[in-house]
Amino acid sequence: MEANEHEHVIEVTDLRRVYGGGFEAVRGIDFSVRRGEIFALLGTNGAGKTSTVELLEGLAAPAGGRVRVLGHDPYTERAAVRPRTGVMLQEGGFPSELTVAETARMWAGCVSGARPVPDVLGLVGLEAKAGVRVKQLSGGQRRRLDLALALLGDPEVLFLDEPTTGLDAEGRRDTWELVSALRDGGTTVVLTTHYLEEAENLADRLAIMHDGRIAVTGTPAEVTATEPSRITFELPHGYFVGDLPPLGELGVSDHLVDGRTVRLRTRELQRAATGLLVWAQTAGVELRRLDVRSASLEEAFLGIAKDVTAGTGAAKEYAA
Numbered sequence: 402m403e404a405n406e407h408e409h410v411i412e413v414t415d416l417r418r419v420y421g422g423g424f425e426a427v428r429g430i431d432f433s434v435r436r437g438e439i440f441a442l443l444g445t446n447g448a449g450k451t452s453t454v455e456l457l458e459g460l461a462a463p464a465g466g467r468v469r470v471l472g473h474d475p476y477t478e479r480a481a482v483r484p485r486t487g488v489m490l491q492e493g494g495f496p497s498e499l500t501v502a503e504t505a506r507m508w509a510g511c512v513s514g515a516r517p518v519p520d521v522l523g524l525v526g527l528e529a530k531a532g533v534r535v536k537q538l539s540g541g542q543r544r545r546l547d548l549a550l551a552l553l554g555d556p557e558v559l560f561l562d563e564p565t566t567g568l569d570a571e572g573r574r575d576t577w578e579l580v581s582a583l584r585d586g587g588t589t590v591v592l593t594t595h596y597l598e599e600a601e602n603l604a605d606r607l608a609i610m611h612d613g614r615i616a617v618t619g620t621p622a623e624v625t626a627t628e629p630s631r632i633t634f635e636l637p638h639g640y641f642v643g644d645l646p647p648l649g650e651l652g653v654s655d656h657l658v659d660g661r662t663v664r665l666r667t668r669e670l671q672r673a674a675t676g677l678l679v680w681a682q683t684a685g686v687e688l689r690r691l692d693v694r695s696a697s698l699e700e701a702f703l704g705i706a707k708d709v710t711a712g713t714g715a716a717k718e719y720a721a
């Protein structure tokens with residue numbers, strides 16, 4: 402197939418994974434990832450993210466369903482897939498007595514057409530640590546070495562399992578910049594993360610998993626739009642909630658009054674905010690401490706986890 406930006410480099414259909422004791426960790430999931438996009442898998446602890454990524458990496462055979470990476474089955478056609486993918490595992494597990502450069506050279510020996518080691522260490526900001534033993538690296542520096550090793554083969558598809566766990570704020574930002582630059586260069590990236598901010602900043606599309614299933618997929622904006630927006634303000638002195646325009650007519654789904662503070666939730670943010678501001682202007686009053694905001698990914702995440710736990714959430718998918 403000719404490489405183009407609409408090509409699905411990963412296709413997952415009704416994928417299932419069952420562990421030895423019969424526990425079904427992945428319970429029939431579907432998603433696809435296009436060439437050159439960053440796709441994030443989010444979810445609560447034990448949701449099945451790592452179990453899923455391991456199936457994409459060809460480390461285990463699915464109990465059911467189908468997975469294709471670059472058009473191949475990553476488990477049975479490992480030889481066709483592995484040289485074109487890079488894998489950053491949660492635990493690198495290198496011999497700790499080797500230096501950073503020795504570790505990378507050892508790894509490069511297993512990769513056909515490996516990039517020069519200094520280039521890859523430079524990419525992840527470890528060039529100054531080339532002569533340092535792995536056991537002397539900080540946790541964050543080890544994560545960067547993990548990433549460098551995944552990049553040695555200049556992969557078309559990169560799997561990153563919690564790439565920024567243990568990194569400080571600066572290290573995290575540097576990794577985001579690097580991953581974005583790789584995407585801009587055409588690399589397809591699948592990452593798991595616990596940091597919602599990371600998915601919001603980095604992902605072109607994401608899926609939120611819960612209990613082995615995908616609860617929602619879409620762009621960060623689409624997923625965020627599943628939760629209502631919020632408007633908060635203080636009632637002007639001398640006014641009561643009943644003096645406001647009828648809230649239902651402004652598209653407000655529910656409201657809460659706490660002292661003089663009014664909190665509204667709406668799925669029609671522009672209509673509700675405009676209605677309130679026009680009312681305030683006409684009444685000649687100021688809405689003090691006015692705060693108007695769309696839901697964050699965190700609110701969507703918590704809302705979805707709650708919905709699914711309560712059994713009210715059917716899987717939602719947005720147009721790609």
Ligand SMILES: Nc1ncnc2c1ncn2[C@@H]1O[C@H](COP(=O)(O)OP(=O)(O)OP(=O)(O)O)[C@@H](O)[C@H]1O
Pocket residue numbers: 420421422424426444445446447448449450451452453
């Ligand atoms: N080797 C195993 N044998 C049996 N059960 C397992 C095994 N590995 C994982 N599980 C179970 O499968 C479920 C999914 O685990 P998985 O590691 O895929 O979740 P995750 O979403 O990556 O979690 P986390 O965010 O905590 O890393 C969990 O309930 C876990 O206990």
